[in-house]
Amino acid sequence: MAATIRDIKNMTGLSLATISKYLNGGNLLPENREKIEEAIRTLHYEVNEMARGLVTSQSKTIGVVVFDISNVFTGTVLQYLGEYLREEGYAAMICDSQNDPVLEEQNVRFLLGKKVDGMIVMPVAQDPGFLEPVLRNHIPVVLMDRPLKDSRLDCVKVNNREAAYDAVKLLADYGHRRIALISADTVITGQERLEGCLQLLKDRKIRVPRSYMKVGDHSIGHGYRSMQELLKLKERPTAVFLGNFEIILGAVMALNESPYQCPEDLSLIGFDDLIISNLSKPKLVLAVQPLRKMAEEAVRLLLKRIDQNRNGTDKEDGQYEHEILVLPAKIAEGKSIARCG
Amino acid sequence: MAATIRDIKNMTGLSLATISKYLNGGNLLPENREKIEEAIRTLHYEVNEMARGLVTSQSKTIGVVVFDISNVFTGTVLQYLGEYLREEGYAAMICDSQNDPVLEEQNVRFLLGKKVDGMIVMPVAQDPGFLEPVLRNHIPVVLMDRPLKDSRLDCVKVNNREAAYDAVKLLADYGHRRIALISADTVITGQERLEGCLQLLKDRKIRVPRSYMKVGDHSIGHGYRSMQELLKLKERPTAVFLGNFEIILGAVMALNESPYQCPEDLSLIGFDDLIISNLSKPKLVLAVQPLRKMAEEAVRLLLKRIDQNRNGTDKEDGQYEHEILVLPAKIAEGKSIARCG
DNA sequence: TACATAGAGCGAAACGTTTCACCCATGAAA
């Protein structure tokens, strides 16, 4: 039904090889170039990527596996990933793991069957075992956001520990000593941020009562309940660190329902995207992750690996030194922190 | 590098045809079946979908084009779509149009080049022209959420008009007469909801002052500002209809920052997902869209079309009667509406 | 003039499947 290269051959009288050369940007006489272009136009010809893929053994398709597609963080990253991949002619096959390691493993196998040229993975599992089939097939993988303990895996992440450290430092610099943390220990990013917070508190010799440590998961509910509980304490904190977007959302809701004001009664600093800073009042001080940059670097790194693979540049057994790219989250100014004492 | 059907042939002594038959679920002697299975296991064989696709001219891939991947509504729909497609062995290639009609058109062409078997589109353009190349190639398309004026296009959507009508009716039934609307006219769904609201107000002979009509877009900002303005009016409304998720988010934030309480001072009813009902207090009354059902039906319909296409069941020129599936949004109970007067 | 060189084009083989038409037993029905 659809036009093929052979139709163009019949129309122009040129050979298949020449037409193929044209399609792949080779040199030919302007005259022939013209002919081919006209044929393509009138025939509505489009390259059949499956045939091309069969011979080049490249699908020009990247598998993307995300821990949860239905949240804003993931959505934003996917948006940027899509952009950069498209620029390079790659399509993204996106699979959602719904925070389920079993589903995640299935996703990886599924994409492998689809012959993707590479994968970008935001993992849910803490153990890299599920990537074994990918590595065995020498398909390049780049992790995002969450590193895994395997020396063969590249990763693009954010300096969670340092950024969280700096965030709490800011609170301390403003004179706060009663600092509460609402964060998560269910994922590595949360753990790292927590570590950063605690490190600073230790460095500054600031004691944190048990009741100020609200460690749960990255959910609206956890943020909401934790903030409610904090506000009920006899000795309320004067400042709170909020570990991610969902936690911020929940915590701010709880605060707004209370009689307390930010920053007069409570200073806030948050970690994550900046959409929220536009809507919350006063504007929140935030450690902002460079999502766009992360996506760009992940794509760049993955495409580099793919290229290395094709040119056999990789060492014996497809082993190369893995790269861990750590991008800095920057503190964006706002008005949610008041001087204390 | 990777094992092929030919390796299996060499290992088992069977013919290519027989092995292919096995792969596609044909009948063979248990003995041979056994042999093949062992060969597959030891060779780590996996079907090369590109070769298969080339001869069957099926990629087992569906293109999904969404107006904006970075919001929760889209994310949730994508999650469900992915599930159902996967069940049928299809992968999803997702493209984000970033609310830009130009990008949308590019996305469609790009996916066409990738030889997708069908497309699911949540469109940004109001004009169906950008789907022309798809229709010309006889690739089935199913629209979601937003119908387009073209008799050849199937669509799965929600009864926005009726649900909005019912939502406002509920407010009226509770005795409210000063009802404000925060909604959008920039997309067809918003327009339909608006129409539903206005129809009821007309039926009940309830007058709406200009200042109660907050028509903008489906954004947090619009919800936030509109609510602020409504609360500043000398004659405040006693109830407000909130047109979608983002508007709810913004409006509730603004309300929480104000001295007014819901539902004592202001009754609320919202349109969209139910994540928010868990977090807002009091629990919001919502017209909930059956997102899961929508995804299921869209996939079912699309796969039906693909099947019809293959079996040549479609009428001359690939014309069949299009289907517009309208699913009911249901009002979910909550506590955000108080009796009035 | 002779000779190398580069550019443009060509034919044919390959990529890894599916599928068509055909073959051969085997066993049941006539």
Added chain:
DNA sequence: TTTCATGGGTGAAACGTTTCGCTCTATGTA
């Protein structure tokens, strides 16, 4: 005994590209 269907199996031709090695012509160089 012949005929016929049936189940399991086969070889070879597709599918639509890319790519390898070759030819031919024109151009520049000695």
